[in-house]
Amino acid sequence: MTSVALDTPFQIGTVRVRNRVVLAPMSGVTDLPFRQLAFRFGAGLVVTEMVASRELVHNAAESWSRLKGAGLNPHMVQLAGRDPHWMAEAAKIAEANGADIIDINMGCPAKKVIGGYAGSALMREPDHALSIIEATVKAVSVPVTVKMRLGWDHSSLNAPELAARAESVGVQLITVHGRTRMQFYEGSADWDAIADVRNAITVPLVANGDVDTSDDATEIIRRSGADAVMVGRSSQGRPWHAGALAGAAPPRREDLPSLIVEHYEMMLAHYGREVGLRHARKHLGWYLDRHAPETPPGLKAEIMTTKDPAFVTRAMKQALGSTQTSKREAA
Numbered sequence: 001m002t003s004v005a006l007d008t009p010f011q012i013g014t015v016r017v018r019n020r021v022v023l024a025p026m027s028g029v030t031d032l033p034f035r036q037l038a039f040r041f042g043a044g045l046v047v048t049e050m051v052a053s054r055e056l057v058h059n060a061a062e063s064w065s066r067l068k069g070a071g072l073n074p075h076m077v078q079l080a081g082r083d084p085h086w087m088a089e090a091a092k093i094a095e096a097n098g099a100d101i102i103d104i105n106m107g108c109p110a111k112k113v114i115g116g117y118a119g120s121a122l123m124r125e126p127d128h129a130l131s132i133i134e135a136t137v138k139a140v141s142v143p144v145t146v147k148m149r150l151g152w153d154h155s156s157l158n159a160p161e162l163a164a165r166a167e168s169v170g171v172q173l174i175t176v177h178g179r180t181r182m183q184f185y186e187g188s189a190d191w192d193a194i195a196d197v198r199n200a201i202t203v204p205l206v207a208n209g210d211v212d213t214s215d216d217a218t219e220i221i222r223r224s225g226a227d228a229v230m231v232g233r234s235s236q237g238r239p240w241h242a243g244a245l246a247g248a249a250p251p252r253r254e255d256l257p258s259l260i261v262e263h264y265e266m267m268l269a270h271y272g273r274e275v276g277l278r279h280a281r282k283h284l285g286w287y288l289d290r291h292a293p294e295t296p297p298g299l300k301a302e303i304m305t306t307k308d309p310a311f312v313t314r315a316m317k318q319a320l321g322s323t324q325t326s327k328r329e330a331a
């Protein structure tokens with residue numbers, strides 16, 4: 001299989017994507033501030049956290065907050081749900097509010113999502129999944145894409161068949177996470193199995209699962225024959241990582257303290273102070289784990305739990321400035 005260069009553009013229908021590294025949708029992580037930073041540092045494409053379709057139509061504040069995409073071009077919104085009507089209505093709302101691409105979640109293994117028979121549960125009901133996809137495609141004029149796993153379990157690896165059927169009703173890109181639903185996040189992603197989807201479709205394919213380094217990114221593309229790579233967990237604590245994999249310069253080590261404080265302030269502004277403090281905790285923890293692992297546990301706990309933004313700003317700058325890892329590359 002021939003491989004593509006990650007720093008070259010590609011098309012999703014009429015939408016141009018500037019390179020081939022995509023930041024994965026991650027609920028609780030890829031909110032607007034995180035996506036804005038990832039895009040600023042060179043990610044080709046960023047995707048919202050999944051937006052519950054029915055809740056969006058019924059005006060749930062959290063769904064509307066997840067829909068935001070200021071400054072992102074293209075702006076890709078992921079919808080979840082099991083009812084074709086609500087999915088179509090939600091897709092119309094997303095398009096009217098600036099979405100350039102609508103992605104359908106058929107990969108999430110979480111019980112909360114599959115309990116409502118959405119996410120990866122839809123892979124067990126391909127006919128129903130198709131009716132959701134068709135309704136969504138018909139509802140909007142922007143490209144519709146689908147993100148799925150290899151199948152429900154190893155006895156039902158139906159991603160190639162579902163992807164081909166999705167393409168036949170107008171889907172313009174497929175993303176595959178190389179695990180089954182029953183694997184959750186266990187074991188390792190099967191990059192070779194994604195190639196079976198490559199052989200079943202002609203629209204662009206994005207390969208996903210366990211990509212950390214540049215070598216991983218090159219290898220998943222080579223083994224799967226995909227057009228682009230999607231990275232999720234390896235971006236935690238470094239929103240610039242997708243861009244770096246695509247060849248953009250990561251921030252310099254000496255710029256990290258002010259960048260991280262900027263991210264913190266963006267979160268407080270996006271959510272409001274009280275909710276923002278709560279959302280910021282995990283990011284602060286990831287930053288410290290990755291870039292200042294020598295931080296004393298007591299100070300880390302204090303940074304993550306204090307309600308005083310001024311203290312966080314001071315303490316983060318101090319922890320990142322004085323760490324032993326200062327010789328390490330930020331990326």
Ligand SMILES: Cc1cc2nc3c(=O)[nH]c(=O)nc-3n(C[C@H](O)[C@H](O)[C@H](O)COP(=O)(O)O)c2cc1C
Pocket residue numbers: 024025026027028029048049050078105106107108147177208209210211230231232233234
């Ligand atoms: C915290 C977390 C939240 C996630 N939320 C979503 C989501 O909202 N929609 C979705 O399609 N996948 C979601 N995923 C799955 C990721 O998009 C991705 O498929 C998975 O993490 C594998 O890629 P990785 O190994 O690069 O992390 C989530 C994963 C994590 C770890």
